[in-house]
Amino acid sequence: MKKLIFTVIFMFFAANLYAGEIAVIVNESGPLTQISEADIREIYLGNIRFIKGVAVTPLHYREGSIKDTFLSSIIDMNSREYRVYWTKKIFQEGGSIPVSQNSFGMIILTVKKDMAVIGYVPISELKETEGIKIIKKIAAK
């Protein structure tokens, strides 16, 4: 029963891309103040691992509309293509597929705790910015 409800909800999300503005966030005390879309793209493709001497680990929101929006806006891939890309990459070059979190709260919490983490949340979800900073705002395309 529970599964069915979830499935219905997810199906709804999958069908509709998120349309709001997305904030790219890092830890408040991190060295970054802003970042280009190209850099974000490289980070999420696993090609950039360090910025200004600090490791950057990309973090995803779970499978769904905001992730799809983020991927299509920044990397110009859909979720499937992105997965195929990473499957090849980890077998051929090594590395790890970026981790996904199930809630925005968890993303914010992780960013607050870890200097090396970079994540994204809908700006509407950011009620306060204590311990974090927004280094990029992405408008949905």
Place this chain on the structure above:
Amino acid sequence: MKISINRKILGLFLTGVVIFAIFASSTFLVIKDNQKAVYKANTISKKVNLTGDLQVQVNRLLLPVNYYLIAGDIKERDNFDSIIGEMSKSFAELKIFSGDKRWQTVAERVEKDVIDFGEKTINILYIDNPVGNKKAQELMAELTLLSEVLVKEVDGFHAIVEDEVKKMEEDVDRDTRRSNIYAVIILSALIFFALLLYYYLRISVTTPIRRLHEGAGIIAKGDLAHRLNINTGDELEDLAGAFNDMASSLGEARTELDRRIFELYTLYNISKVLSTTFETEELLKEIVKKVSSDFSIEDVLVMLVDDKTQELFVASSAGCLSEDVCEYMGGRKYKVGEGLYGWAAMSGKARLIRDVHTEKDILPDEIPYSDIQSIIIVPFGVREKILGLLCGYKKGPKFFERGDLSLFMAVAEQVALALENARLYKETKMMAITDGLTGLYNHRYFVGRLKDEIKRAERYERPLSLIIMDIDYFKHYNDTHGHQAGDEILRMLAELITKTIRTSDIAARYGGEEFVIISSETSKERVVQMAERVKKAIEDYPFPKKETQPGGTLTVSFGVATFKVDATIADELIKKADSALYKAKESGRNRVVAA
């Protein structure tokens, strides 16, 4: 080559260290081999584990798709991420073990197919409305087949690992066998070297020490002729040498001591013998006998110096032991100062002849017989005066040694002392029984002798007579010419009496101008005749100034008595003779009256 014990021990120690080092390093090699094998085994087990993991993960990767097809939950895409991530980790680790071409090939194929498998899985995960979708189920069946192919491909790793295991087992077997052979060789070599070292130690240290100990024990027990023979070329050889030196020194000392004891014993023996008699003949006999037995030589003789003729002569048969020598030397005389014996007697120097053939100055007639080669001649004497020679002869050369010479000299000294003592004894004895003025026996001796003679005459029933004589008017002569002239008369008369009587008769001075004669084996008739003969001789003798005496000449009156006829004891006999003398005086003097 000289190697000290210190160096030997150091050498042994270093050899031991080297052997130990070889042993330790070879053990280390074996351990290293084992370590390699263990490492290899670890690697292999890791490979097996990883391959197994990979196969499990391939199957697990089917789970999210299956769930997706059942429930259509897109969350399964994220689950796919974590499983494929784990797979990539396992695969990356497997790839690390590359190097082998076969492994590489399998890895490349697996990589390609895994990516293909992943992509196909993703494709299914992105099918919209998957639940009950026919096309999706077809794809799923295809995917399942692919997974089986993949599992089989991953088995390719297994096959390689199996080969590796087999090879490793062979390697380990070979290594083990090799290690065993090494161990046996090393152990044998160790035992061999240990035995070698033990043998060397035994040869060069232990055995010599034992022999040294035994040898020292033998020497200590008194076998001073024993010698240690140790040729180790080290301190032990030096020690053995020192022992040998010590033994020979002790041996020499003991020989010398034996010799001294022998000398002392010989001297003691000889002096003991010499003190038993004062008779020269007997002395000489004992001396030659003693020297002969103590020195083990048959031919010994004593020569004496004749003071009057200054000639050396063999004292008597008593001064010579063996017949050969006595016969030859007995009659010979050697002038002092000439020849072998003469020179020794003159110089007082002893002579040791080790071989007569090498001495140039020896005349053939000085050697008793031709076999004699060793001669020892030692002069003896007292107060710078040479009394004679002690001579020893021996057949064969080099019989006498220096030591014999000194002992001979010591003996000769004893001989000289003994001869001198004998002479002094004789002299003293004579002084006790003779009258100093006339040299005739004194009154005391006469009385004792008369008693002895009477006893003998009584025992054998032989005749014995006694004459007492007194110078007529001797007081007158003394008064006229003095006592010195009177003493001269007494001396002359004593000499005349001695010459006139028989040697068997004993003349003595009885008193002032009285003389007595004991005449054994003589009857009264014969003794009267004898007295008459003496009276006649006195009458005829040209005494100085005898014409001044009353009657114009020096006369003597005689009284005689005969044993058994006139008396049976000495006192009586003297009394009878004395009274006969009185009668002779009474009846006109210068006559013989018998009792």
